[in-house]
Amino acid sequence: MKRAQLVIGLVLVGLVVVTAVVSIFWTPFDPVRVVPGQRLLGPGWPHLLGTDGFGIDIVSRLMVGARTVLFVGIISVGLAAVVGVPLGMLAGQAGGWVDEVVMRVADIVYAFPALLLAILLAAVFGGSTLTAMAAIGIASIPAFARVARAGSLQVIASDFVLAARASGTSRWAIAGRHVLPNLAPLVGVQASVGFALAILAEAALSYLGLATPRPNPTWGNMLRDAQELMWVAPLQALWPGLAIALAVLGFNLLGDGLRDYLDPRLREVS
């Protein structure tokens, strides 16, 4: 049962990654060029899922969309991990007022919804892929900081770290040699879950017109277009949504599967 989760998660994530990579070199049709004579074709051949309101092949647009999703996910989750993990480790290792200040600030950022942050950035700089990534990344920092802090507290209290400390290893050497490697699995789980959230957030932002603008295809802005055509071509609204849902499902399952795999004690509860 739990192994199935991990496998399905890996397959779905793998599918997104492969699609994204392939789309760099090849798509069945041009994903941006308007073809006036071919508007709103139904599923068939050669357009497997049909064409959109501009006559562009939907499969091609979905493929490029996968690339955007991965790109935004990697950058924003990467940003959150690179900033959040050291901060969390610092809070866990230093304790005292450093811990208090770092975690209070993390709480404040955590209480600030990513969407509002993205809206503020879009209002100031104009909505783009960049503002979306920045907002999602900043909003995800606290989650990584918390995981890293909890994990490093746990590692510091363990016997092998006590032994290392007793033998005179410095605090920062311990952080590098013992704490960081032990945090890796926890951060991996968080990254997977964070990736799922990033995909949802990016999709919502481009749906609202606050992230990647047309003609560059994203799953979110494809749905925005599809909604306008809802009464004449309802199928249009199906594919991009399905792509988002499967990708999010994949990363969620991967995260859950990893967590169970790494910590069997959590199986019952979560």
Place this chain on the structure above:
Amino acid sequence: MSLLEVSDLTVSFGRRRVEAVRGVSFRLEAGQRLGVIGESGSGKTVTALAVMGLLPENAHVSGSVRLAGTEIVGRSESALAGLRGDVMSMVFQEPMTALDPTMRVGRQVAEVLRLHQGAESGRARDRVVAMLGEVGLADPERVADAFPHQLSGGQRQRVILAMALINSPDLVICDEPTTALDVTVQALVLEKLDEVLTAAGAACLFISHDLAVVSQVCDQVMVMLDGEVVEAGTVKELFTAATHPYTRGLVATSRLDLAEPGERLPTVEDYYAGEQR
């Protein structure tokens, strides 16, 4: 017809069917008290839970448990719920956690009444306070209005005793009821238990790892080891003429007053090495 007849009870758990209890049989007459003794993992608590029908979902039960002639094994959940707290009840080991922390103690006792007797609230309150007094709580009115965290371990255990006894059940199962308490409190609670059981005329299945405690409350004893009954008889027989080496070990360790000063104290292992030891 005996009050409780357990025959060839076998309980296993999970997909791999790990057996916790194997072919256990015994009977208990009305008003009689049977001590079940054994170390943790010997299957005594599982046996008790099987009698109550409270085993977890992944348990497989075979054999028969008859309470006053009606079969317990395989009965529907709602039929069993009707018996629990009314005809049979149970006192658990952990007084600190066995009560709902968010509800006043008096309401929790009254609940047992309402569930089975449909008593209206005014009368229930009187019965509850009276029962709390009967189990030896000094200020039953105040205790009834307290939340569990405001009571000591001994007080909580008496509250649980009151819950188990308020409907005058025919059978009370006590699973290590005093193990978590201080030794001095332990003696007081046992004394009270003896008193209320006698007053109610209830039969009792008393589970413990401590032969000394069992001998204070029970006349009959059954020794369990690795899921099986290895010895049964009166307390006196056990002390004087135990046949199984494990039982002899238990007897020796419970009679530390017989050890000479300066001598090494006896352990069960001196008598019984066991297979997995």
Place this chain on the structure above:
Amino acid sequence: MHLALRIARRFGVFLLSLLGASLLIFLLTNALPGDVAQVLLGTDATPEAVAKLRAQLGLDRPLPVQYLSWLGGILVGDFGHSHLNGQPVLALLAPRIAVTMWLVLFGLLGSLLIALPAGMVAALKRRSWPGFTISAAAQLGMAVPVFWGGILLVLVFSVGLHWLPANGYVPLARNPAQWAAHLVLPSVTLALVQAAVLIRYVRSAFIEVLNEDYFRTARSIGWTPMRALLRHGLRNAAISLVTVIGLQLSSVLVGAIVVESVYTLPGLGSMLLTAVGQRDLVVVQGTVMFLVLAVLLISALVDFSYLLIDPRQGASARSDDGRTAA
């Protein structure tokens, strides 16, 4: 810790968060490379005109002074004035608050109505098919973006069946039946998506209860598992769930902003998006601040209610002298 002290501490956290959030909002909206005056007048305005407008808007003052006067204004209910039409932000917000409030309220209630029973059953039957089914459905639901969920519901109930309106809003005072009809799909959308997230928390909170000794006690006195869970589990699970619902609240609000856009409801979210489109920074700033204030305030209130549910919290000071030896 004493109850009053706890409340004071929580209030301190609230004030600190408010300060932090306001600073964040202020700094972001004032980080514009040019400035508002330039944007308003366009690139071909004379430097004199820009300087005059800057002075008029108070933009020539140092940033800390601007921040403090903005914050001071908010404390007395002045969220600034729109650059475009000069109207006070609060006056623009006022007629729209109700729309968003209804949506958040129904969304949250709906999600609880779905997630509580579903999560309980998922916990109780976690080893058989009802449990698996609910968990799997929740896992799928969590992957559905709220706006796609909305679009799908519109496709089925408006485009397909013509049962409910696909967009728009009618105030309650004007026509209650129409008001309800226009809120059904948005509320259900929000509720379903939120419920999917909530079910997991409810499930694990109840599984915790199932492993508690008092749950076994409840069953030993004659409750069936389901009724034992209702009677003794609900309140105990609520203690851990209250915190979760507090956190959920901000995601419900965010969800509402998106849902408003799907169904073109004239709420705070659609106003915010319009203001972003028009680059009306003061309105964006004021609306975001208002929303954050609401989130922080409500989550503080939720935490206080937590003190009321759990008797151990409020009574901890009393228990020391109330404890007597048996």
